Amino acid sequence: MKLTGAQIFFECLKAEGVDTIFGFPGGAVIDIYDEMPKHDIRHVLVRHEQGAAHMADGYARATGRVGVCLVTSGPGATNTVTGIATAYMDSIPIVIFTGQVPTSLIGNDAFQEVDIIGISRPCTKHNYLVKDIADLARIIREAFYLARSGRPGPVLVDLPKDVINAKTEFKYPKKVSLPGYRPTYEAHLGQIKRAYAAIAKAKKPVIYAGGGVIASSCARELKRLAETLRCPVTTTLMGLGGFPAPHDLWLGMLGMHGTFRANMAVANTDLLIAIGARFDDRVTGKLDEFAPRAKIIHIDIDPTSISKNVRVDIPIVGDCKDALRKLLHVLDENRLEGLDATRKPWLEQIQKWKETYPLAYEQSDHEIKPQYVVEKLYELSEGKAIITTEVGQNQMWAAQYYHFSEPRTLLTSGGLGTMGYGFPAAIGAQIAFPDRLVIDIAGDGSIQMCIQELITAVENNLPVKVAILNNQYLGMVRQWQELFYNKHYCGTCIKAAPDFVKLAEAYGALGLRATKPSEVEAVIREAFATPKTVFMDFVVNPEEGVYPMVPAGKAMTEMLLV
Numbered sequence: 001m002k003l004t005g006a007q008i009f010f011e012c013l014k015a016e017g018v019d020t021i022f023g024f025p026g027g028a029v030i031d032i033y034d035e036m037p038k039h040d041i042r043h044v045l046v047r048h049e050q051g052a053a054h055m056a057d058g059y060a061r062a063t064g065r066v067g068v069c070l071v072t073s074g075p076g077a078t079n080t081v082t083g084i085a086t087a088y089m090d091s092i093p094i095v096i097f098t099g100q101v102p103t104s105l106i107g108n109d110a111f112q113e114v115d116i117i118g119i120s121r122p123c124t125k126h127n128y129l130v131k132d133i134a135d136l137a138r139i140i141r142e143a144f145y146l147a148r149s150g151r152p153g154p155v156l157v158d159l160p161k162d163v164i165n166a167k168t169e170f171k172y173p174k175k176v177s178l179p180g181y182r183p184t185y186e187a188h189l190g191q192i193k194r195a196y197a198a199i200a201k202a203k204k205p206v207i208y209a210g211g212g213v214i215a216s217s218c219a220r221e222l223k224r225l226a227e228t229l230r231c232p233v234t235t236t237l238m239g240l241g242g243f244p245a246p247h248d249l250w251l252g253m254l255g256m257h258g259t260f261r262a263n264m265a266v267a268n269t270d271l272l273i274a275i276g277a278r279f280d281d282r283v284t285g286k287l288d289e290f291a292p293r294a295k296i297i298h299i300d301i302d303p304t305s306i307s308k309n310v311r312v313d314i315p316i317v318g319d320c321k322d323a324l325r326k327l328l329h330v331l332d333e334n335r336l337e338g339l340d341a342t343r344k345p346w347l348e349q350i351q352k353w354k355e356t357y358p359l360a361y362e363q364s365d366h367e368i369k370p371q372y373v374v375e376k377l378y379e380l381s382e383g384k385a386i387i388t389t390e391v392g393q394n395q396m397w398a399a400q401y402y403h404f405s406e407p408r409t410l411l412t413s414g415g416l417g418t419m420g421y422g423f424p425a426a427i428g429a430q431i432a433f434p435d436r437l438v439i440d441i442a443g444d445g446s447i448q449m450c451i452q453e454l455i456t457a458v459e460n461n462l463p464v465k466v467a468i469l470n471n472q473y474l475g476m477v478r479q480w481q482e483l484f485y486n487k488h489y490c491g492t493c494i495k496a497a498p499d500f501v502k503l504a505e506a507y508g509a510l511g512l513r514a515t516k517p518s519e520v521e522a523v524i525r526e527a528f529a530t531p532k533t534v535f536m537d538f539v540v541n542p543e544e545g546v547y548p549m550v551p552a553g554k555a556m557t558e559m560l561l562v
Helices: 005-015 027-038 049-063 081-089 116-123 133-148 161-165 189-201 211-215 219-229 260-268 320-333 339-356 370-381 393-401 422-432 451-459 475-484 500-507 517-529
Strands: 002-004 020-023 042-045 067-071 094-100 126-129 155-160 167-169 205-209 233-235 250-253 271-275 295-300 314-317 386-389 438-443 465-470 510-514 534-539
Touching (some): 002 005, 005 161, 020 049, 020 422, 027 094, 027 161, 042 422, 042 451, 049 067, 049 094, 049 422, 049 451, 081 094, 094 116, 094 133, 094 161, 116 126, 116 155, 133 167, 155 161, 189 271, 189 295, 189 314, 189 320, 205 219, 205 260, 260 339, 295 320, 370 465, 386 422, 393 438, 393 475, 422 451, 451 500, 465 517, 500 510, 510 517
Parallel strands (some): 020 042, 020 067, 067 094, 094 155, 126 155, 205 233, 295 314, 465 534, 510 534
């Protein structure tokens, strides 16, 4: 029996286990939307295509499954690009379906035609233009395979209207054959043994873990490795939740806004064990002064990440979980004796750094500090919420003061730094986990980037909570202007803003506000007890800064501490 392209589209999605599509219709995909009610797949109607990409991304980060969005051609496609680039930078598996004009009109400047293949090529893991109905099922099969395999990432499939209307016999490929694409999952045992030898000699090791630990689901192996070696652990922003924050070996996040002890530990370590991290500039600072005394072991599934930014002594290409399991096996068979005594001076030094410069702020009786709000969110949620963030000061305070203990509980735009990411990502996570507490920690600037999705949350009866740290500034830029531009606050004051309480009410959500520290807890408790979308507007100190802070281009030891 022959099926139309639209029918094949849904049969393929069902074969991939897709239960939710985030999308927005248009002429180029109207036939897919016409077919949609016949299939048991939930469609979430967004209000802007950027929101669709971020929701698919949030769904993917929260679940570990591939997120899916569907948009039309032209501006519908281009509106997804920020969301695609966000997912690409953080290695998040999503598949983006875009409508396209009929193949006969491609290149003719037809209405709502755009070369989304060319536009998205630099920010997708791969992309496809389907020119023949006979290729549709194979391409969709490959798109999902590519998105989730190896180093995950976004894959775009462009669907011309005539392909969607054409008919062919449907057969979903059982296997994918992509010559030249063979991710290395199994770590080389010889390299594992080299790593063991380096570990055996180390006096002051540090484990530096990134988002690859989350992607490969190896948090358990990471914890066991740290405990086996009595080795302190720091993570990137993307790695938060990969190691339990309450653990005595936890250093906190490192980098530009990392803890004093984490940055000092990396600066003084003699062995850095990097796991699923890419040494980005926010972590390394001045490259030639990053971990200057250390041998570096780097475990990563992407061979192009090895020695890309930092010289690596022992590269291990493979899946992080496989590599850690093999390393633990070698350690079990060749136990290192006397580790407690060996590590004692190192761990005592780290404890001194922790006590000398802990994360701290001063909370008065009359003015709300944003750190206080985040700590209250952590306390009252018992650390069990899925937290999304926007980008800027709100993101860093969330990273510092909400103490993550489980993978996939922090969803944030780490690589691209996308303002407007957090709220639609929270909607995606809440769709995936309707019974969990999902909180977007936002700034008053960033929440306005995708605020139109408030109606999406309300329409779908989603109990997403949004905590707005309202300082009437684009806070992080203001902080840079304060420190490095003589307080020349150009373009960062945003006192002209909506009344967030009334705005929430206008959309059918609940709006709450706290202007004094004494009101913070009551607002959070009421929000948590309300089974609907809630905006919490916390009017915070306008000039509070995020510290520690490493100025751009400086070494990680050159921290500003107040």
